[in-house]
Amino acid sequence: MREPSIQRRLLVNGLFRFAICGLAAAALVPLFLILADVFRKGSGVLSWDFLTSLPKATGESGGGIANAIVGTLMLIGIASLLAVPLGIAAGVYLSEVRKSRLAYFTRLAVDILQGMPSVVIGIIAYLWLVRSMGRFTALSGGMALALMMLPLVVRGTEEVLKLVPAHLKEASLALGVPHYRTVLRVIIPCGLPGIISAVLLGVSRIAGETAPLLFTAFGNRFLEFSPLKPVGSLPLTIFTYAMSPYEDLQAQAWGASVVLILLVLVTNIIARIVITRWKIQF
């Protein structure tokens, strides 16, 4: 048997390292190109006025996206109120009862829901809520987004709680703590940073959804705080402005994109910080 020389091995090692680092860097390129382009085109219109004022009538210059920002925040709030408690409860169930039939079907259902096209979810929300209530509402938009967020929260919670070591659960049970209290006061607190970041990732996932809002929240050029009225949202604003023939509206679409990207970016970064700062050593 002939052994390859050490020089050859070092050379191959070097080539591989170079290739891997190069490909890893290449994976970053699209993100930075997108960010650079969006910021270059959008930062021009950004101003306090742009963030806080309402759209002007067509043809008038100026105007802002306050309606869309408020609408998006409302939709995220409604979606979180619906999806977070339900998602955490289901996640706790799946991590505690790993092998029941109900757990099997819940997991299956959640996975299918996760793969559901967002436009279908929008149609369903339209049928169930918009049609039955007779109007477009923030509530129906929030519910559509909640359906998209739910699987992320469920699976995120489940995965995080599965990582909590069994010996901590035993420690609690051996102190005579009932099972439900063990879950509430030992297992969930240990998984809390992970649960929070799963929720935040869910938020950043739905923040940019457009399709389910087209026939639910519908859009609104005015500031609206009632969940039972149609509301605007950043993705819808971007969509309609970008399709419009007016240059200043197209510029505003870029500005709204910057705001939306910042929202998603900041949420993601907070999720990262929560995970690393509050890291619980088992």
Next chain:
Amino acid sequence: MENPILRTENLNAYYGGQLALKGVTMDVPEKKLTAIMGPSGCGKSTLIRCLNRMHEMIPGARVENKVFLRDKDLYAMEPTRVRRMIGMVFQRPNPFPTMSIFENVIAGYKLNSIRLKRGEADRIVEDSLRKAALWDEVKDHLHKKGTFLSGGQQQRLCIARALALGPEIILLDEPTSALDPKATAFIEELMEDLKKTVSICLVTHNIAQASRVSDYTAFMYLGELVEYNTTEKIFTVPQDKRTEEYLVGKFG
């Protein structure tokens, strides 16, 4: 045996369909240290996990016949009450990572929402930590997280946590198998002190440890209690051939 604190009667335990304990009848004496030794898989851990009803927490596991704490039938009581009266320390130190040292010690009260007055909590914490020989090392940072301690200290913290509920007996499931020799020696010394105030049942796979620290020793093999006697008799004049073979290292 004179006044046993704990007694099992013909105890059978199962994992699913598999019989893991075969008719174990055993008295655990009060304020003594009773060691249960045997090779891996002999059922020694299963036995002590039946004593505080932890065995049944495993899906598919069940227990037949009775365990008495003095004259109370443990299997006729609420499992959570049983576990508050019988403390347990595990193989791996397992302090709660979200809690400080102080909170860990009174975790049995906190998690069960048993209200303690401020002074009472302080007293229980100091008392339990002193009994577990940890007080002097941690008294200046009671509010740091328990997981910053060394392995041996963490294990003593877990002992303090078990003692804090004022149990009649504590069960130690191979408490030193994850520790280095120095921490092990420290815990063995601690057990000698503890047995003056509380009965101890120790599971160990370390023959030397059983001979060093225990008053009574039980030898288990394949789910059976083969022999049970004073430690001196077990180690000098074992009655059963299997015990003798185990002690001289023919198996296990």
